[in-house]
Amino acid sequence: MNSFSLADCTTVEAALSQLKNGAVVKAGGVDLLDRMKNGTDTPNRLVNIRNIRELRGIQSTPDGVTIGALTTLAEIADDPTIRAQYTILSDACGHAATPHIRNMATIGGNVLQELQCWYFRSAEFQCIRKGKEQCFAFSGLNQYHAIMDYGGCPSVAPSSSAVALLALNATIELTSAAKGKRKVAIQNFYVQPDANPHRFNVKADEELLTAIHIPKPAPGTRSAYQKYGEKESHDWAIADAGILLEMDGDICRRAVVTMGAASPVVRRSKEAEAVLTGKPITRDTARAAGKASMTGAMPLSMNGYKVQLFPIAIYRTILLAAGQMERDPSAAG
C-alpha cells in the first residue's frame, strides 16, 4: 500500500474543509483499504470521518427514520425500531458480510462501496470502469456477474443495504462545503455503466454522504431480505431479494421486488411486482412472481445458474415477508 497523510476529523465541517486536492474519504475503511491493498487505488491523502459523532445513530422522526452515515451495519441490524418497522433493512444489514465486518462497516460506506468484479479489483486489469476500452468479464470468468441490464459492464451491485433502501424509497442526503445539503432519491442515486462508466453514483468528490432518510412504511407493510451466497457467510450475494408488501387484509395492495446481484445497479422488478399486486400472497403467486422476475434475463457464459436461483430467492423471500415461511436456512448468515 502507498503511504498517505491522514486528516482525522471530528466534525462534518472539518471533514468538508479537507475534501479537496484528491483527498479521499475513509469511513470504516473496509472497502477503501481493500482497494488500496490491491493497488487499484493510491490516494495520497485520506480524510478520516470515522470519529465524527454527529454522523452516528438512528433517529425516529414523525415521517420515518434518519440514519447517520456512520451508523454501522451491526447497529442497524440490532435496532429495535428498524427490526420492527423496516425489517427488510435489518435483514440486509444483518446478513451482509461477517459479524466483525458489520461492526466496522458503515451504512454510508456500504451504499458507496465499489464493484466487486474481480477484474475491477485487480490492478492488473484495466477495464472500461477504469477508463479503458475493454471488459474482461464477457469472455472471461463471469460466474458472479450480471444477468440483466448490463450494457457494456456486467458487474453486479455489491451493496446489500441498497437492495433494502431501494424497496423502502430511501433518500440519500449529501453535503458539501460550497453547496450545503441536497437530497437524492435512491432510485436516482446510482449511475448505469452505459450512462457514465466512470461514475458509480451521483455523489461528487467534494460531497459527504451525511444521512439516509427512510419514509415510514404504509400501515400493513411487511418486508424481508434474503441473500444467497456460495458460502454460508462472508461473501457477497450471488442472488438476493428484497420484498416489501403493503397488505390490505389478505390482498397485496402494493408490492416492491428488488434485486442486487442481477445487474450493475440495484433494480426493481416491475414484472414480479405486477404479478403480486391486487392478489393474495400464496405459494402460487409467489412462484409466479419469481418466474416473472427473470423477464429479459441474458445470462453470460458461466452464470446461467442465476436465472434459476433468483426466482427461488424471490419466491422464498415473498413468503418470508408474508409470514408464510421461515427464513431459509440456506440463505447466508
Next chain:
Amino acid sequence: MSDHQPPHRELPETSSTTGNKGITRRGFLKGAGITAAGTALLDGVQSLQQEAQAATPKGVMEYGAEAFPVTLNINGKEHALHVETRTMLAEALRIGLGMTGTKISCDRGACSSCTVWLDKLPVNSCMTLAVDAIGHRVTTIEGLSTDSEVHPVQAAFVRHDAMQCGFCTPGMVMSCAALIERNPHPTERDVRVAISGNLCRCGTYPKVFAATLDAAGQHATKA
C-alpha cells in the same frame, strides 16, 4: 509502567511499508527502548506534534505520511510504538509490538483469524488502521487470560481439543469469548452466527461449537 513496557521494535520494511522513502523519526527514537527515559522521549515528540497541531483547523488531527509515535491501549496497558498511517492494527501488534498471537491469513477481512476486540466489539485487525485504535481499548488473545486464570473459552477449547493446526484458533477464541461476554447463555445458533466470519481450513467447527457452549455453562455457574 516501565516494568510492563514491551521492548520497542522498529517496523521493518514489510509489504505495506516499502516505498516510504522519507526521513522518519524512527532513527531518532531508535534504541530509546524500554525505560522511563523512552517514554519521556515519546512524550516529548508528542508535545512537538501537538504544537504542530495548533496550526491545523479545528476538529482536524493531522497525521503525516511518515512514521510517528503513538500510544495504544492494549490489554489494559499503554504501549508506545511507531506506526505510519498505513499501518494496520494487525501489523502494529505483530510487528510493532511482537504480539504475534493475532494471526494474519487473508489480510482482506474475509477469514477473521486476525480478530481482536476494539472496546469489546470483535473486529478484523487486518482492515483496521492502527490510528483508528488510538483512544480505544484493544483486547488481543494475549490479554484474554489473567496471570491466575485461563479464560473459560480457552479452557474449553483445550478440554474439547477444538483445534488442529491452530492457525484460526486465536481468532475463533476471540469471537467466541466476545459472544459469551455479550450473551452468557448462547444457543448453538448464536455460536454459529458469532463465528460465521471465522474460516477454519481444518474443519474444527463442531468442536468449536461444543467448547463454546460448554464454556458458557461454566461461565454461567461461576457468575
